[in-house]
Amino acid sequence: MKYLVFLLLFLTTTLVTFGQQNSIEKQIDSLILTTTTKPFNGVILISQKGQTNYFKTFGYSDIAKKVPLQPNDQFVVGSISKQFTAVLVLREFDKGNVDLFAPIRNYLPELTQSWADTVTVHHLLTHTHGITQLDKPTSFPVGTQYSYSQIGYDLLAKIIESTSGKSFATLSKNLFEECGMKNTFHPDVKKYTNLVKGYTENENGIIEFETETFQNYVAAGSFLSTAEDLTIWNEKFYSGKLLKSRTLKMVKTKQNGAVRNHPIFGVTEYGYGITIDTKEDILQLGQTGFAPGFVSMNFYFPKTKTSVIVLENVAYETDNLKKTFYFHTAILNIIRNEILNYR
Structure with missing residues (x-):
């Protein structure tokens, strides 16, 4: 084509x-x-x-x-998903159900690797854990380096399933309903009706329908949303309507060691689930997102809203x-x- x-x-x-x-x-x-x-x-x-x-x-x-x-069409938003997951985790923190600096074995005792005794929720939120696979050692001593991670956010989803007794799909559904985001979904919640098709340009310059759209962990990169819903999210999230004020401050704080050589922006600093520029x-707060066939961006400037x-x-x-x-x-x-x- x-x-x-x-x-x-x-x-x-x-x-x-x-x-x-x-x-x-x-x-x-x-x-x-x-x-x-x-x-x-x-x-x-x-x-x-x-x-x-x-x-x-x-x-x-x-x-x-x-x-x-159409304006209400739904897209897979890639790593924009991480801020949804971060908020769900931090709401459990606000309730006293999660300690950000406790070993994750406290929440996931089934983990077999010794890193479960040293990796914390904070490490997972800031990509400083070094986990590459659940059955292998970390790629560096925990907390000593930064490595952008998808699996870390999947572990965060499992942790809050453990602490809340609810599925991650249900937790996210409840959050989006609370925000009034009627067109944003975990893909397992089969209520979306306007998901567009994603396409990828192949090596010959041909645009092809993408069949691997949902290969990412949902918590890290596979939520569905619309442009209008993301504006609603920004208003609720950054105005402090979802988290306690001290917790939101942590989200918007450049975390020690959470610095990445971003493939688009160069040296980039992270808070919890978002970049901070x-x-x-x-x-400038927010995130880009990439999922097979989908390229997204959601940034927010607090001073001018x-x-x-x-x-x-x-x-x-x-x-x-x-x-x-x-x-x-x-x-x-x-x-x-x-x-x-x-x-």
């Missing part, structure tokens, strides 16, 4: 404006409409202080059938994530520059 299938037309457009067309709209439109070889296929939503400044869809939810994307004296959400269901050039996330980072830079210009 050739790129011509992605004719750069507004197949579906949902735009809420307040006054004249603003600078952000012009810049994003120009970015999307002047890129012709590998066009954006997804949803972009920019909101500030509860008002939607930009909300448009481009392309298809089903490329073969040419079904236009203070470059240019702008506080701005959400920047980009969800795409075509993954280009996956051997070079800077290119895969081209549109996402370009849109993020537009918003950062606007904040710099008007602060």
Whole structure:
């Protein structure tokens, strides 16, 4: 299937404006409409202080059938999932059911490796545990290095299943319902109806339907959501409606040793479940996400209460994530520059 299938037309457009067309709209439109070889296929939503400044869809939810994307279409959000999991863990901490610095064997006695006596919930949250497989030793002494991990967040899901007596799917369902996120689901909760198809560009430049979309651990990278639901999440999460204030402060604190050479952003610092960027004296919180066939981004700027959400269901050039996330980072830079210009 050739790129011509992605004719750069507004197949579906949902735009809420307040006054004249603003600078952000012009810049994003120009970015999307002047890129012709590998066009954006997804949803972009920019909101500030509860008002939607930009909300448009481009392309298809089903490329073969040419079904236009809709605003409430659901995407697999990749590592954005980790902040959902972190909040569920920290709510158990707020209840006194989880000690962040106790050995995880306290919660998962069935683990056979000796690292269960030294790895803590804190280590799992900050990717400083070194676990690569449940039946093997850690790849480095616990707490001494950083290594971005999927399995660590799966262990966190198992821990809160143990402490709460409920399945991780049920816990997440209850959380999303509490937030009013009607279109966000654990994939095992079979109530989603608008999941788009994900696509990956192969080595020959052909866009193919992705069959491995759900290969990630759900707690680390396989929740489903929509752009509108993620704006709801940002408002609830960062305003302190989900966690105690001291706990939310830990989430937004750069954790010792939790520093990664990010494939897109370079040196990146982490809190609990999110990245924390203070470059240019702008506080930026959030995460990118990648799942086979899906490329996502959700960042929040607390000072201006701005959400920047980009969800795409075509993954280009996956051997070079800077290119895969081209549109996402370009849109993020537009918003950062606007904040710099008007602060």
